[in-house]
Amino acid sequence: MKKFPFWAWFWVVLGVLYLFLPLYGTLDFSLRMVRDQLSFAAYEVVLRDPKFAATFSYSFIMALWTILASTLLIVPTAYWVHLKLPQLRPLVELVTLLVFVVPAIVLVFGLLRIYSRPPLALTNSDLGADILLVAGYVCLSFPYMYRAVDTGLRAIDVRTLTEAAQSLGANWLTILLRVVLPNLRVAVLSGAFLTFAIVIGEYTLSVYLARPAFGPYMQLLGRTRAYEPAALAIMSLTLTWTCVGIIQLLGRGVPGQGQLAGTR
Amino acid sequence: MTHINQAEILNHPLRVTRTRNISWAWLGVLPFFVFAIAFLILPASYLVVGSLQDTKENFTLANFADMFQPEILGAYWLSIQVSVVTAVGGGLLGFMLAYATILGGLPRWVRNALMTFSGVASNFSGVPLAFAFIATLGRTGFITALLKTAFGLNIYEYGFNLYSFLGLSLAYMYFQFPLMVLIIAPALDGIKREWREASENLGATSWQYWRYVALPILLPSLLGTMILLFGNALGAYATAFALTGGTFGLATILIGRQIRGEVLQNPGLGYAVAVGMVIIMALSVSIYSWLQRRSERWLR
Numbered sequence: 412m413k414k415f416p417f418w419a420w421f422w423v424v425l426g427v428l429y430l431f432l433p434l435y436g437t438l439d440f441s442l443r444m445v446r447d448q449l450s451f452a453a454y455e456v457v458l459r460d461p462k463f464a465a466t467f468s469y470s471f472i473m474a475l476w477t478i479l480a481s482t483l484l485i486v487p488t489a490y491w492v493h494l495k496l497p498q499l500r501p502l503v504e505l506v507t508l509l510v511f512v513v514p515a516i517v518l519v520f521g522l523l524r525i526y527s528r529p530p531l532a533l534t535n536s537d538l539g540a541d542i543l544l545v546a547g548y549v550c551l552s553f554p555y556m557y558r559a560v561d562t563g564l565r566a567i568d569v570r571t572l573t574e575a576a577q578s579l580g581a582n583w584l585t586i587l588l589r590v591v592l593p594n595l596r597v598a599v600l601s602g603a604f605l606t607f608a609i610v611i612g613e614y615t616l617s618v619y620l621a622r623p624a625f626g627p628y629m630q631l632l633g634r635t636r637a638y639e640p641a642a643l644a645i646m647s648l649t650l651t652w653t654c655v656g657i658i659q660l661l662g663r664g665v666p667g668q669g670q671l672a673g674t675r
Numbered sequence: 676m677t678h679i680n681q682a683e684i685l686n687h688p689l690r691v692t693r694t695r696n697i698s699w700a701w702l703g704v705l706p707f708f709v710f711a712i713a714f715l716i717l718p719a720s721y722l723v724v725g726s727l728q729d730t731k732e733n734f735t736l737a738n739f740a741d742m743f744q745p746e747i748l749g750a751y752w753l754s755i756q757v758s759v760v761t762a763v764g765g766g767l768l769g770f771m772l773a774y775a776t777i778l779g780g781l782p783r784w785v786r787n788a789l790m791t792f793s794g795v796a797s798n799f800s801g802v803p804l805a806f807a808f809i810a811t812l813g814r815t816g817f818i819t820a821l822l823k824t825a826f827g828l829n830i831y832e833y834g835f836n837l838y839s840f841l842g843l844s845l846a847y848m849y850f851q852f853p854l855m856v857l858i859i860a861p862a863l864d865g866i867k868r869e870w871r872e873a874s875e876n877l878g879a880t881s882w883q884y885w886r887y888v889a890l891p892i893l894l895p896s897l898l899g900t901m902i903l904l905f906g907n908a909l910g911a912y913a914t915a916f917a918l919t920g921g922t923f924g925l926a927t928i929l930i931g932r933q934i935r936g937e938v939l940q941n942p943g944l945g946y947a948v949a950v951g952m953v954i955i956m957a958l959s960v961s962i963y964s965w966l967q968r969r970s971e972r973w974l975r
Contacts (some may be wrong), residue, residue: 419779424787426772426852430796433849436811456941484707491703499704506711508963512905512956513719514910516927520934524725539706546714553711554903555858562861601857604794610849612801614913619934623858629802630917633964643811643887651795 488571769855
């Protein structure tokens with residue numbers, strides 16, 4: 412006979428309240444543009460603004476590029492360090508944590524100083540500035556992505572898996588894609604969540620790099636309007652929910668998805 | 676490089692194989708390091724160099740001496756306070772939540788739901804987060820209005836102000852504790868139910884299990900993650916800027932104003948303020964990696 416886990420539920424309820432009260436408050440606020448009634452007026456105003464779609468899709472695409480680039484850089488590196496270069500691990504970890512040493516506001520200033528003048532004047536073209544933005548975003552994602560992947564790698568027996576794959580004739584690419592990556596699915600996904608979280612509404616880098624991103628657009632709107640920002644916050648959140656839901660559904664059907672710790 | 680290898684091939688064929696293996700292994704991490712140097716280390720180094728130069732590009736330490744003025748010191752102190760409060764508060768709440776859902780005997784779906792919510796909630800930082808808190812706890816916000824109509828309680832008359840230390844900390848906590856949940860969950864997965872059963876079989880109380888088994892194993896990753904949260908709050912700029920309109924004197928707000936050329940007239944001093952932050956952050960990273968080395972003992 413198990414007793415009712417009171418404290419566990421207590422913390423869950425507390426966390427849920429913290430998570431949902433601001434969301435509910437924002438939703439409620441966003442519906443009150445027209446006095447004394449609930450309406451979608453604020454949403455209509457936002458949706459009619461062509462800048463909304465343009466800036467949001469821009470930030471969304473940048474986020475996808477960032478997740479791709481970050482995964483491509485971090486997963487092979489973390490795997491390789493675990494397997495072959497354990498003596499390099501403190502150094503790699505230090506580099507991934509450098510973003511905490513160099514916050515976004517500091518990083519963007521340094522990026523601007525280097526890449527706005529020859530020979531590497533990336534800020535002169537849209538593509539160059541986009542590359543700079545994604546590069547900055549990838550740096551911002553390093554600590555979260557690396558930590559997630561590193562924790563995931565610790566939970567699996569990398570050496571045995573690699574040797575087993577090698578003895579079955581797999582090459583490095585096969586090992587990475589079909590052995591390591593599926594085992595790191597949960598870790599990479601949670602790292603990707605964090606990366607997406609950092610990038611989609613990101614303000615600091617994009618505003619100083621003068622990119623047409625969602626963050627600066629929202630900030631500008633927030634200066635002059637009252638109800639539209641709340642509507643914007645709700646709408647971006649709804650879209651994010653959709654894509655998080657899709658990611659979760661995709662992850663469910665894949666074998667090897669089970670608990671990380673249970674397999675040991 | 677090739678030249679040396681060829682010379683070695685001629686002299687010591689056996690050692691060469693090893694040397695070549697090592698150089699190949701290094702290649703595996705090369706893309707990562709090249710990227711990090713180009714987009715992270717080099718930009719930061721520029722600021723360090725700039726902080727050590729006067730307006731005529733001569734070497735000087737005067738910029739760092741000039742930092743000891745009330746505006747700059749106050750900005751740092753405020754930033755550190757907000758970061759510590761939200762890292763400890765968010766860290767504890769996040770840990771309790773993650774622990775409750777992973778090891779607290781709750782149904783599996785609660786854990787899955789929490790992980791999803793956390794992924795979304797930590798997405799909800801920066802400008803949209805500021806909007807949400809203005810709509811919830813601002814002067815005409817949802818909870819403010821609710822308390823006023825339901826209990827006749829005007830929290831703003833009792834000294835609450837969203838655009839203050841408490842308000843900013845509450846807003847920061849919103850992305851701090853879901854991050855804690857996401858990052859600490861894998862470590863909690865490593866805690867085996869068998870350990871608890873084993874200690875109970877040996878007659879340990881719940882307190883003894885925590886004190887001598889679970890906590891020593893979890894403490895390093897707990898503290899390490901809290902330091903991640905500390906850095907996360909210390910470097911935050913967008914949330915504070917959007918919430919307070921740049922009037923709350925955090926160190927990052929000061930740096931932003933300096934970049935736009937609004938405050939300190941001396942550019943070198945501006946670099947020094949940025950580098951000063953880099954130094955505080957470097958200290959916390961050192962503590963983090965020390966803790967990391969400790970926690971590895973248990974996770975092997």
